[in-house]
Amino acid sequence: ETGVTQSPTHLIKTRGQQVTLRCSSQSGHNTVSWYQQALGQGPQFIFQYYREEENGRGNFPPRFSGLQFPNYSSELNVNALELDDSALYLCASSLGSTGLWETQYFGPGTRLLVL
Amino acid sequence: AQSVTQLDSQVPVFEEAPVELRCNYSSSVSVYLFWYVQYPNQGLQLLLKYLSGSTLVKGINGFEAEFNKSQTSFHLRKPSVHISDTAEYFCAVTPDRGSTLGRLYFGRGTQLTVWP
Numbered sequence: 001e002t003g004v005t006q007s008p009t010h011l012i013k014t015r016g017q018q019v020t021l022r023c024s025s026q027s028g029h030n031t032v033s034w035y036q037q038a039l040g041q042g043p044q045f046i047f048q049y050y051r052e053e054e055n056g057r058g059n060f061p062p063r064f065s066g067l068q069f070p071n072y073s074s075e076l077n078v079n080a081l082e083l084d085d086s087a088l089y090l091c092a093s094s095l096g097s098t099g100l101w102e103t104q105y106f107g108p109g110t111r112l113l114v115l
Numbered sequence: 116a117q118s119v120t121q122l123d124s125q126v127p128v129f130e131e132a133p134v135e136l137r138c139n140y141s142s143s144v145s146v147y148l149f150w151y152v153q154y155p156n157q158g159l160q161l162l163l164k165y166l167s168g169s170t171l172v173k174g175i176n177g178f179e180a181e182f183n184k185s186q187t188s189f190h191l192r193k194p195s196v197h198i199s200d201t202a203e204y205f206c207a208v209t210p211d212r213g214s215t216l217g218r219l220y221f222g223r224g225t226q227l228t229v230w231p
Binding site for chain 2 (some may be wrong): 031040042043045058108
């Protein structure tokens with residue numbers, strides 16, 4: 001059973017740029033959630049995808065968007081980067097269709113620094 | 116709406132001593148509860164979870180937690196800690212129904228530091 005992987009591990013961007021972060025879910029998992037963890041804070045829910053459809057969104061602006069692909073890999077895109085977007089971005093996968101969604105498996109995260 | 120309060124931001128303790136990390140939550144609906152651990156420069160690892168049944172839950176690495184519905188608490192305990200337990204610990208909840216089912220709401224974390 002493969003774990004959740006994320007790429008890249010670290011990234012530096014400048015304000016106003018766009019960024020794409022990638023996540024490969026655990027084998028067989030059809031639900032992926034993305035979280036933002038600012039320094040010294042707990043993770044905050046950005047959005048969730050289930051079978052390629054957005055299935056809930058947290059309090060994040062539209063410049064945060066996502067995609068989930070048929071192979072259950074996913075992307076988080078952030079446009080018009082702001083300094084406050086600097087954070088660790090975590091993805092988590094789970095089995096959404098069999099009642100096991102509540103156990104979310106997290107990847108190691110992508111640390112984004114916006115200058 | 117759901118919220119989680121971790122009452123201690125930092126807990127220093129000596130090796131082999133017991134430890135309790137406190138977590139209280141607020142929710143208008145029933146919730147599932149979780150504890151995650153985050154080692155430096157790593158993602159989150161599930162320690163244990165409460166879904167239903169016995170209020171005392173045992174997890175990995177010798178940790179356990181007790182769900183107290185009347186006090187809306189889910190405190191994490193370990194009878195004897197090791198240096199390797201040094202990490203950030205996060206308490207989280209998710210509603211067991213409704214439109215926010217599956218979203219995890221996290222506390223701000225408790226840094227556990229174990230000293231030799």
